[in-house]
Amino acid sequence: MSTEVSLSTGDAYGARPGTDSTEGELVIRVLSALLREDVVGLRTRSTLVHRADGAWLQRPDEQGGFLLLPVVEDGFQCEFAARLPLLVGESEKTAPVLHETCDEILGALRVLADPVDQDGFDGLAEECRQTLATMRLQASVRSDVAKRLTDRLGADPADWTGMTAGLAFDTLAAHLDHPVYPTARGRSGLTDDQLRAYAPEFHPRFELRWLAVPREAVTGTLPDGWPTPALLGLGEVDLTHVALPVHPLTLGAPLEGALRATGLADRAVLADRAHREVVPTLSMRTVALSADPLLHVKLPLVTATLGLRNQRTIKPGTLVDGAAGQRLIERVVAREPRFRDTILHADETVYTHAGHELLAALFRRYPAGLQDxxxxxxxxxxxxxxxxxxxxxxxxxxxxxxxxxxxxxxxxxxxxxxxxxxxxxxxxxxxxxxxxxxxxxxxxxxxxxxxxxxxxxxxxxxxxxxxxxxxxxxxxxxxxxxxxxxxxxxxxxxxxxxxxxxxxxxxxxxxxxxxxxxxxxxxxxxxxxxxxxxxxxxxxxxxxxxxxxxxxxxxxxxxxxxxxxxxxxxxxxxxxxxxxxxxxxxxxxxxxxxxxxxxxxxxxxxxxxxxxx
CATH class of the missing domain: 1.10.510.40 (Transferase(Phosphotransferase); domain 1)
Structure with a gap:
């Protein structure tokens, strides 16, 4: 941070009347994240100045003017956070320009970035639009979701016991912002109807789809009692194929592309019948079986969260690593007996995949005895x-x-x-x-x-x-x-x-x-x-x-x-x-x-x- 400068006078800017409070909350989070990560030098190329309404960071722009960001002392991972949903462009030649939406702010910052990086600002702007739409959708159903939870589980969350009730906490958490990532509630490429049907903040229930895959194309194991192709109406391949669960959002072009890429397009068979009701957990791609609440199934999705490059598919190597990581931790616990009764682990050693990040599943089994x-x-x-x-x-x-x-x-x-x-x-x-x-x-x-x-x-x-x-x-x-x-x-x-x-x-x-x-x-x-x-x-x-x-x-x-x-x-x-x-x-x-x-x-x-x- 450059040397502090104190101004005795200065115009104070505020948000325009009628600014959407939901978008204002998002803008403050986005500005704070960009400041923390020093995007286009917002942190290290700025000077701290004081005006009548409080502190501002002043960064020179490329035309001889300044960008001004109103800030407040913070301390959690950055010295300052955004104080208002606002970025101001000031110049001696023109009237001040107030940027108050994510689109406006990212557009103003985009011109300061290296040309090869400017597409990333467009991507973040789209991410913000998706997140804002999701936040508004969540707000519209929040009271209804709360009523459904309390009707089934009771008014006091401290009485919500067991793994099934624990899914209600995932629903509550899905309405809360991530401590660091500003657009965590957004999921790229999904419509409002898809979110209502499959996202944890709406606490939906739905049934899995199923794909019969030749046994020799599959690596890994399936849980005991797992559905067979015959149970799913595919008796003709019951002896030669195994049934992989597929998230409904992966059907269509994504699944067809995965089958072509693995050479399975003419050998795998998609069951017409949906089977086994599930409830989404906080991660969305992981679902809990209604009939077996200790078993959660992690399935690949063609969406992204916490960044457009953070795809929610499942690379087969991560399944291997999860099982190896579990064994590593178990060996530590075995050598440190004081943790045997205080550190619990879900079992992640059962998984399967067919050589593609959209043809994979992890079967996570939670320990018994948690019902109370x-x-x-x-x-x-x-x-x-x-x-x-x-x-x-x-x-x-x-x-x-x-x-x-x-x-x-x-x-x-x-x-x-x-x-x-x-x-x-x-x-x-x-x-x-x-x-x-x-x-x-x-x-x-x-x-x-x-x-x-x-x-x-x-x-x-x-x-x-x-x-x-x-x-x-x-x-x-x-x-x-x-x-x-x-x-x-x-x-x-x-x-x-x-x-x-x-x-x-x-x-x-x-x-x-x-x-x-x-x-x-x-x-x-x-x-x-x-x-x-x-x-x-x-x-x-x-x-x-x-x-x-x-x-x-x-x-x-x-x-x-x-x-x-x-x-x-x-x-x-x-x-x-x-x-x-x-x-x-x-x-x-x-x-x-x-x-x-x-x-x-x-x-x-x-x-x-x-x-x-």
């Missing part, structure tokens, strides 16, 4: 529950004496203990808010029991040097043979980016996922909702993380020393640059080897914790 537990994805904690209160408030009332800070304290203690222990082994997971659930119930003595339930173990980062050190010398190149036949190692993962010889990729993932999304986002969120002052909440996050770090040992080179230096005490922290890598720039232009692990930096809010709690 409240299972809440972390993504739903700050969502509005029926009646208007936050989900976290309902849970705090039932399990923590009405104190949401006590609930936060409990999950931070377990979360950081678990994730820092993984760091000792050189492991960090993509266990973000959607992939981590709180499991709450009461013990026989009446005390609250809190556990974590994790899923989606593909995409970790592993420091092989630290993993080798932790598991002992003599490990083979495979990094698994000392663990036994089921010990996973580098050769068991399809993604070569998983393993490296340094802490940095592991620290980056630990910080951006565990610290930012599963801890910091709740400190800022609870403060925004008035549950406690921000310094108090940040002190709680820092104290619990510091306690976990101290347990690792803080001598030179030890895991605790690395986390203390690079997370607790570092002036800046890695921050996901999701808009840049996901939509604005090609991988060649951004340099991103993984669009979900492409970073910029932001201020370390853990250094601004005020007095201890």
């Amino acid at each position: 537990s409240v299972v809440v994805p972390m993504a739903a904690l700050l969502a509005e529950a029926p009646g208007g209160r936050l989900v976290v408030d309902h849970l705090a009332d039932r399990f923590y004496g009405g104190d949401p800070l006590a609930l936060l304290d409990a999950w931070l203690a377990l979360l950081f203990d678990w994730q820092t222990t993984l760091f000792c082994y050189g492991i960090a997971l993509e266990s973000h808010q959607q992939n981590t659930s709180l499991v709450l119930d009461r013990r026989a003595d009446g005390r609250t029991r809190l556990r974590l339930l994790l899923k989606d173990n593909d995409g970790p980062r592993v420091n092989t040097a630290r993993l080798r050190e932790r598991l002992g010398e003599g490990l083979s190149e495979r990094l698994g043979e000392q663990w036994g036949d089921d010990g996973p190692g580098a050769r068991d993962f399809d993604d070569a980016r998983t393993f490296g010889e340094s802490d940095q990729p592991v620290v980056d993932l630990f910080t951006t996922i565990t610290v930012h999304l599963c801890a910091g986002a709740y400190a800022f969120g609870l403060a925004r909702h008035g549950r406690a002052p921000l310094p108090v909440l940040l002190r709680l996050v820092r104290d619990r993380l510091a306690e976990a770090v101290e347990r690792l040992g803080t001598g030179a080179g030890e895991p605790g020393a690395v986390l203390r230096a690079q997370v607790l005490d570092s002036p800046r922290l890695p921050v996901k640059a999701m808009v840049t890598a996901g939509t604005l720039l090609t991988k060649e232009r951004s340099g991103a080897t993984d669009i979900n692990k492409h970073y910029t930096t932001g201020p370390n809010y853990l250094l601004n914790t005020g007095d201890s709690v």
Whole structure:
């Protein structure tokens, strides 16, 4: 940020009368993300100025004028956030131009970008239009969806127990914005009718479609009791084919293209009959079977979320990696017995594919015994529950004496203990808010029991040097043979980016996922909702993380020393640059080897914790 300049006078701009509040909310999120990611130098090429109404960032344009962005101090991954849904063009030659919609703002920024990158701004503008339409559609049905949930499950979400009821929390979470990505509610290419029929925010039910594929073309296994071609009305191929589930949105041209690409167009048979009712989870492409709530099926979709390049298909290699990641984590738990009763994992070792990202399925089996537990994805904690209160408030009332800070304290203690222990082994997971659930119930003595339930173990980062050190010398190149036949190692993962010889990729993932999304986002969120002052909440996050770090040992080179230096005490922290890598720039232009692990930096809010709690 350039040197601060203070202006004694200056015109204050505000939004035009009648501005759509829904679009205004979206514009503020988009501007804040563009500022955080320093798109066209909004952060690093701007000067901070003060006018009568507050702070502005002033960036020179290409015609001798300025672009002005009204900002407010923030601190969560960026020093500032947008204060108003507004970008102003100022010039001595013309009257000020107010850009107030996403289209207008991205059009103004587009001309500042390199010509080879300008298509990305057009893509983001379309993404914003889709998201705005979805937000308006969600608002129109919100009360009806809430009524349906409470009619079936009751008025208090803290009483929604079991995996079936847990799907209602996914519905609530789908109405909430992502902590980082500004257009997360948008899904490219889908109509309003398709969203109503298949998206989690509407809590629909529908039946799967089925494709019979020759057995020899299929890799993997199917769950016990899975439908046969004969059951689906395809008795003529019952002995030669197996039935793959297909999401209804994948039918038509996408599926036909996949079959042609794999040479299966004349050999695979699409069943006319739909079968097995399902309910979408928060990820939309993953659905839960109504008749078997512990079984979720992840199916490829031809849409994108969290960036137009973030396609919701399923690359076969990710299925391999998810199973290998699960085995890796299970081996850690086996060596760390204190987590055997507190860290739960969905089983992701059963999957199948026919060699194409649209011909694949993961069969995720959740552990038994959750029927009396409240299972809440972390993504739903700050969502509005029926009646208007936050989900976290309902849970705090039932399990923590009405104190949401006590609930936060409990999950931070377990979360950081678990994730820092993984760091000792050189492991960090993509266990973000959607992939981590709180499991709450009461013990026989009446005390609250809190556990974590994790899923989606593909995409970790592993420091092989630290993993080798932790598991002992003599490990083979495979990094698994000392663990036994089921010990996973580098050769068991399809993604070569998983393993490296340094802490940095592991620290980056630990910080951006565990610290930012599963801890910091709740400190800022609870403060925004008035549950406690921000310094108090940040002190709680820092104290619990510091306690976990101290347990690792803080001598030179030890895991605790690395986390203390690079997370607790570092002036800046890695921050996901999701808009840049996901939509604005090609991988060649951004340099991103993984669009979900492409970073910029932001201020370390853990250094601004005020007095201890």
